[in-house]
Amino acid sequence: MTKTMAEHISVMLDESVDMLVTDKNGLYVDGTFGRGGHTRLVLERLEAGRLLGFDKDPVAIRHGELLQQEDSRFSIVQDSFANMATHISDVFGVDKVDGVMMDLGVSSPQIDDAERGFSFMNDGPLDMRMNPDKGISAAQWVATVREKDMADVMYQYGEERFSRRIAKAICEYRSHTPILTTLQLSKIIAEANPAWEKGKNPATRAFQGIRIYINNELGDLEIGLEAATKALKVGGRLAVISFHSLEDRIVKRFMKLQAKGPELPRHLPIRNAHLDIKFKTVGKAIKPSLSEVSENVRSRSAVLRVLERVSD
Incomplete structure (x- = not known):
């Protein structure tokens, strides 16, 4: 919607x-x-x-x-x-x-429309592109990027201090199950994040980092x-x-x-x-x-x- x-x-x-x-x-x-x-x-x-x-x-x-x-x-x-x-x-x-x-x-x-894939609160396809007709989606990137590069993106663009731990969890999960939706990724990140910030969803920083990278x-x-x-x-x-x-x-x-x-x-x-x-x-x-x-x-x-x- x-x-x-x-x-x-x-x-x-x-x-x-x-x-x-x-x-x-x-x-x-x-x-x-x-x-x-x-x-x-x-x-x-x-x-x-x-x-x-x-x-x-x-x-x-x-x-x-x-x-x-x-x-x-x-x-x-x-x-x-x-x-x-x-x-x-x-x-x-x-x-x-x-x-x-x-x-x-x-x-x-864009955030409120779950179909755009920006939200970690509402389930939708893992896309995150400002223009869905150009570039690769977040799902495609998450499926293929190296673990170290994924961690670097979340750290540099999302300022996520647990980026390496989160990237490892994502890569372990994708090895047996494709990550295709926002809530799927959000759940993996939340479970891998050992210290949730008060008043902030544990996936906030990781999602921000991925979104900023995907859209340059x-x-x-x-x-x-x-x-x-x-x-x-x-x-x-x-x-x-x-x-x-x-x-x-x-x-x-x-x-x-x-x-x-x-x-x-x-x-x-x-x-x-x-x-x-x-x-x-x-x-x-x-x-x-x-x-x-x-x-x-x-x-x-x-x-x-x-x-x-x-x-x-």
């Missing part, structure tokens, strides 16, 4: 759009359309401006195509935001925009951040909402490097003017209000960071 847009709550909706839209007649990019919550508010703030949306998910694309029919200022593309440069040129006829937004990670409709989320993020900064005109902003420490670490370091330049030894006689810095961070990192978290518990770990181009 697919959730409707009304059932999907966009995180830090007003805060992010307030930070993003600085010109009501400008050109903007929503790198993660989802169900269009941020997109629709951006369109409300625009007059003659235009907006280009991206998503890998075919269900999200169908929602985007309906919005595209409703509002000619909006266009939707089924692709990763990592490839935004080509599409910006194709759709807008220019290579610079006034703002780019990214709301990272998996969306609530961190690789896309690094490429997408570079693409976004190259696409910004002077005064243009990049607004990014992240939901876990790995994403936020990448975003924070990237923005710090853009705004301050590379770390150099203190004794070198180099001033900031010599570094040709073209960006600044806008304010401090923003987190959801207590009232938002009480209404939408999935927003509790979100962090919004904003970068602005100040010169060419």
Whole structure:
């Protein structure tokens, strides 16, 4: 079952759009359309401006195509935001925009739809692909990956400290029975995990690691951040909402490097003017209000960071 847009709550909706839209007649990019919550508010703030949306998910694309029919200022593309440069040129006829937004990670409709294979709470086929028509599914990966590589993925991308123990249990199980469903994998992980975190499903970190790897989320993020900064005109902003420490670490370091330049030894006689810095961070990192978290518990770990181009 697919959730409707009304059932999907966009995180830090007003805060992010307030930070993003600085010109009501400008050109903007929503790198993660989802169900269009941020997109629709951006369109409300625009007059003659235009907006280009991206998503890998075919269900999200169908929602985007309906919005595209409703509002000619909006266009939707089924692709990763990592490839935004080509599409910006194709759709807008220019290579610079006034703002780019990214709301990272998996969306609530994807988690809640058991058929997508993201949930460790509801049984469904073990898939986890943002675009089920591309790449290999989590089931295919789990069936063929080496034990060491599986453990590395869960440790590096899921920060799962018992990754080796869990990977061993998965490989032992798959040697006699195919692992085809989410609850099947979740049960194996839970039984292999010796120390469950309070208030957290024992499969949370392992599932996160596998999902991030299957969809190349961190690789896309690094490429997408570079693409976004190259696409910004002077005064243009990049607004990014992240939901876990790995994403936020990448975003924070990237923005710090853009705004301050590379770390150099203190004794070198180099001033900031010599570094040709073209960006600044806008304010401090923003987190959801207590009232938002009480209404939408999935927003509790979100962090919004904003970068602005100040010169060419």
